[in-house]
Amino acid sequence: MTQNNNQDFDHIPPRASATLESYRGVGYTPETAIADLIDNSIAARARNIWIEFIWRGAGSVVRVLDDGHGMDEANLTEAMRLASRHPLEAREPGDLGRFGLGLKTAALSQGRVLAVSSRTTTEQQAVRCWDLDRVAEVDEWQLLRRAPASIESDATVPAHLASGTAVVIGSLDRLLSSAGEDSVRAQFLAIARRVERHVGMTFHRFLEGPHPKVALFIGTDSFSKISPWDPFLQTHPATIATPVERLPHVAGAVEVQGFVLPHRDRLTTEQFNRAGGPEGWLAHQGFFMYRDQRLLVAGGWLGLGPGRRWARDDIHRLARVKLDLGSSGDNLWKVDIRKSIAVPPPALRPRLQALAEQVRRDAREVFAHRGGRSSRIAAPAPLRAWTAIQGATGPTYRIDRTHPVVRRVLDSAVAGGLLVEDMLHILERTLPVQRIWLETAERDDIAEAAPAPQMTATDQSVLLSIYAHLRIGLGLPAEQARQRLAAVEPFSSYPEAVAQLPDDPVT
Numbered sequence: 001m002t003q004n005n006n007q008d009f010d011h012i013p014p015r016a017s018a019t020l021e022s023y024r025g026v027g028y029t030p031e032t033a034i035a036d037l038i039d040n041s042i043a044a045r046a047r048n049i050w051i052e053f054i055w056r057g058a059g060s061v062v063r064v065l066d067d068g069h070g071m072d073e074a075n076l077t078e079a080m081r082l083a084s085r086h087p088l089e090a091r092e093p094g095d096l097g098r099f100g101l102g103l104k105t106a107a108l109s110q111g112r113v114l115a116v117s118s119r120t121t122t123e124q125q126a127v128r129c130w131d132l133d134r135v136a137e138v139d140e141w142q143l144l145r146r147a148p149a150s151i152e153s154d155a156t157v158p159a160h161l162a163s164g165t166a167v168v169i170g171s172l173d174r175l176l177s178s179a180g181e182d183s184v185r186a187q188f189l190a191i192a193r194r195v196e197r198h199v200g201m202t203f204h205r206f207l208e209g210p211h212p213k214v215a216l217f218i219g220t221d222s223f224s225k226i227s228p229w230d231p232f233l234q235t236h237p238a239t240i241a242t243p244v245e246r247l248p249h250v251a252g253a254v255e256v257q258g259f260v261l262p263h264r265d266r267l268t269t270e271q272f273n274r275a276g277g278p279e280g281w282l283a284h285q286g287f288f289m290y291r292d293q294r295l296l297v298a299g300g301w302l303g304l305g306p307g308r309r310w311a312r313d314d315i316h317r318l319a320r321v322k323l324d325l326g327s328s329g330d331n332l333w334k335v336d337i338r339k340s341i342a343v344p345p346p347a348l349r350p351r352l353q354a355l356a357e358q359v360r361r362d363a364r365e366v367f368a369h370r371g372g373r374s375s376r377i378a379a380p381a382p383l384r385a386w387t388a389i390q391g392a393t394g395p396t397y398r399i400d401r402t403h404p405v406v407r408r409v410l411d412s413a414v415a416g417g418l419l420v421e422d423m424l425h426i427l428e429r430t431l432p433v434q435r436i437w438l439e440t441a442e443r444d445d446i447a448e449a450a451p452a453p454q455m456t457a458t459d460q461s462v463l464l465s466i467y468a469h470l471r472i473g474l475g476l477p478a479e480q481a482r483q484r485l486a487a488v489e490p491f492s493s494y495p496e497a498v499a500q501l502p503d504d505p506v507t
């Protein structure tokens with residue numbers, strides 16, 4: 001390095017080889033790496049994007065081809081520079097980039113060679129290539145002007161496209177090392193399937209609706225079209241949505257909307273499995289954060305929670321919250337290089353927490369009760385024997401004195417009414433909430449604890465007895481008595497049994 005003693009500084013650019021090697025480790029998976037490349041294609045206004053996993057043993061490559069506007073030679077050369085754009089620079093709407101890094105860091109996280117060819121409608125094709133082995137050898141930022149012979153034909157934009165870009169990742173040391181030894185090919189294809197699910201989720205808002213903005217394909221020789229995965233089941237009638245809310249005082253428009261997904265009973269097995277998403281029900285609860293429609297974060301409670309942070313658990317798995325950010329808020333939300341982390345600014349946390357609390361509460365209700373009642377908006381909530389009362393130290397549970405069976409005892413125990421009250425009080429005071437919580441939390445599917453599909457004989461005799469009391473004791477007309485009971489737990493779970501009660505009660 002030259003030293004000039006007339007200057008008051010030393011000029012020390014980073015070492016090329018070490019820098020590129022370090023950037024490989026920022027934590028991409030094959031899925032997030034491909035998603036980053038797709039960001040670029042979408043920003044280049046591509047209408048079609050093809051993701052190819054081309055198996056050639058150790059010479060396998062992954063290629064992302066698009067029909068976007070492409071780059072001329074000068075732009076391509078600049079695009080290959082590490083940190084080609086300043087992160088604080090304002091971007092055009094629809095440009096999903098931020099750091100000027102993604103193309104290089106995402107691709108090189110998976111392989112040692114990145115070759116890009118690009119063609120605009122007016123310029124002929126240009127090719128540039130990073131080869132980490134070459135950079136290691138010379139330890140200089142030498143960007144090659146052609147791709148290695150083995151991938152030259154991959155690094156070509158096909159003639160039938162008017163313009164476009166092909167990004168080819170070769171020498172897949174990292175991608176293939178995440179595959180097991182014995183059947184590397186099977187693992188390679190399994191990674192392709194994971195990528196398919198991940199991008200179907202990440203870009204679902206670009207892929208859905210009558211006029212999708214873009215079409216994504218995956219395959220090798222023949223391609224299949226990637227279908228969008230809607231985390232909110234917005235077209236299902238039993239999905240509950242809160243109104244869209246605009247959050248104030250933050251750079252970048254921020255909108256938020258809560259969803260409670262339908263109870264499992266309202267979905268077919270296939271719908272249920274699909275609605276779980278690529279990582280499953282437990283992982284995909286909580287906030288789904290989008291930046292210009294592109295999904296950044298696919299679940300989790302963002303460190304929110306009263307005192308203790310909320311963890312992902314089974315009983316809140318139906319709660320999903322959609323949070324829309326604009327890219328101008330990147331700095332404030334601490335969006336990371338991989339576009340997979342964003343942190344809400346402190347000023348917004350209380351409101352997000354309050355909204356999440358509401359969605360979580362509704363999700364618990366739907367989760368714990370069977371499908372027949374999951375669309376709470378359509379039918380009023382049934383009268384429950386137990387009600388939860390929110391106190392400063394958490395909820396306490398009380399027996400609802402207006403429940404007809406309880407009311408009947410209280411009314412009939414003329415002399416002993418107070419004794420019954422004492423008894424209810426003691427039961428409420430000593431309800432082993434902690435223990436119930438622990439025991440249910442250990443089970444895989446708490447929904448089993450919801451009412452059994454069949455009434456027990458005791459349920460049936462209580463139903464007949466209380467019906468007789470309503471009809472004869474209180475003189476209610478048959479229809480009215482049946483309606484009352486249909487809206488009361490646990491009979492609300494058995495509408496047929498209630499409907500079949502004869503007009504003349506059996507006494």
Ligand SMILES: Nc1ncnc2c1ncn2[C@@H]1O[C@H](COP(=O)(O)OP(=O)(O)OP(=O)(O)O)[C@@H](O)[C@H]1O
Pocket residue numbers: 036039040041044066068069070071079080084085096097098099100101102103104165
């Ligand atoms: N498929 C593509 N079609 C056209 N231009 C592209 C394509 N991929 C990359 N570019 C150009 O290369 C530049 C660098 O891309 P890169 O992904 O490294 O950074 P970025 O998208 O600007 O920011 P980020 O690091 O946030 O992804 C882009 O700004 C874009 O101009």
Ligand SMILES: [Mg+2]
Pocket residue numbers: 036039040096097098101102103
């Ligand atoms: Mg990018």
